[in-house]
Amino acid sequence: MSAMANTKVAELGHKALGLTDADVLAMYRQMLLARAVDERMWLMQRAGKIAFIISGQGHEAAQIATTWPMRPNQDWLAPYYRSIASAITFGMSPEDIVTAHLAKGDDVSSGGRQMPGHYGAARYNIVSLSSPVGTQVLHAVGIAMGAWVKGEDVVALTSFGEGTSNQGEIHEAMNFAGVHKLPVIFVCENNGYAISVPLDQQVGGLSVAARAQGYGFPGVTVDGTDPLACYAAAREAHDRATRGEGPTLIEAVVHRLTSHSSDDDQRRYRDPAEVEDLKQHDPIPLFASRLAAVGLLTTELEEQYRAEVKAEINEASKRAEARPEPDVATAERWVYAEEGG
């Protein structure tokens, strides 16, 4: 990369999208941060501190760029279990995320009640996620319906995998959103696998985006390793939503760099050459070399970011680990609302 830093090649094209140099560097730094948190949690999983990991590695560019146009404390996210980087854009801190993975008593997502990867936090407008896939998509549509009914300027974004896109609820969600032109953005993070089942055994027609036509709104396929392509699609989707023109379906083609989860071993069903090739599709070095090529990311800046991010995750995990465990005496609370609560 340092070799490339001097050779200014083609334009990055970010300015045409309304992004400043500082914006694209901030996006890159946030990708590094999401990756660092993710990698740290795998280490904690191996050390026996975290029971289970389901990773966002490989999805960071798509997540950061599609959530980038979303307005803090105004727009909403109905995430899925890989949405680590999207959750960061919406405000979850590394400490929040590690705390949730450690199932501590004051974790913002569930107070230690949910498994790792079940993002959610009322304070950041991130809807609490369950495990049955795709259920969150209707929640995003419902939030958008709420804003539409009340005439308020809110956009809801929801993300899900291409395997999940085949659930009946996804059809119900998209159809309804199409009927009323609801302000919702559907982001399908297509990584080519649903655990072991590849795209061609999963999606007849091979395109999730193409389905949008039938629902009466645009569906676009973007290279999910390219944050600028993802941003352009999301910017347009957000603008459409706020103009009252309705939903957009963005299919971001990404690569799942890890096994499905810490309980899975993808070498059992993926071709070794394909697994080997995954590194070529890591969005972080791909974006770094583009930023370097236009002279935005210098070796010094890269080193500075990495050092900052490392310090941040070190501090975050130290603080998360020191947080209190859940109190068993509270286990029966919050089945229903409590008086005065």
Add this chain to the structure above:
Amino acid sequence: MAELNILEAIRIAMDEELERDPNVMVLGEDVGRKGGVFGATEGLWAKYGGKRVLDTPLTEAMIAGAAAGAAIYGLRPIAEMQFADFSYPAFNQIVSEISRMRYRSNNAFGLPMVIRMPYGGGVHGALYHSQSNEAYFTSTVGLKVVAPGTPADAKGLLKAAVRDPDPVMFFEHKKTYRLFKAEVPDGDTVVPIGVADVARPGKHLSIFCYGYMRFCALEAAETLAREDGVEAEVVDLRTLRPLDTETVLASVAKTGKALVVHEANRFGGFGAEVAAIIAEQAFEHLDGPVTRLAGPDVPGVPFHHSLEDWFMLNPAKIVEAARGLVAY
């Protein structure tokens, strides 16, 4: 005789049924190339090919509904729900269609099919990978519901389920998959649906259980015998519907005390039905209140290990409940 764990027994049962009957097929998410997320179908895709061991899209309504269609067509599908917790997208097919098909068609269409579902907690699976949701299905007339607790029963009951003319919900407690090994008869030994098993004879109280609770109840019975001189009779129901009422009542007639144990939450759980049957039909034999020991009434097993331990039943909790009942 081979020493197998429950997971191996289930796999061998499917293998033997696929081998025996060309109409048998397996379908579900990740059941093919990967061999299932728990390994229950390992090797079957390679042996029988991708049509008879079919990796489906991630869509449970399709899995259940297409299995029903295939059964109408003459196949004997074994459908897998990856977790019992994820059967709800298929609930409409199971409840509206599969359970009612024979009755509504005046016996023109029957559905010989099995839906296998790993269920139960104690595996750090939290609210959505730990559910014991058998009561939804036991309360649905037209379904048979089976929940084995030993490798031999798992194998023999799965074979019976595949050959049954009606839809069978087959509950596999995931914590028992690799919990222990036990003797399993070789070859084609079928364990009939609808027959309970007196896992341990006793005289002071009856403990009614199924699935993982059989293991826990037997341990509890050991402790009670050793420490209290109490002989608990452990009755493994094995089939929840149709329930072997005869064996249940005979046990109560013998011991006079009934403790019904299940991991699913208490209110409206399957234990309520067992307790009601005993109260109605064995009243004169009862020498104490029919007692239920069940999971707490919260919407799922919470994740943190201390919360999960709080939720889960175990031998010690059964011993405590049994002592209370014996002392009554």
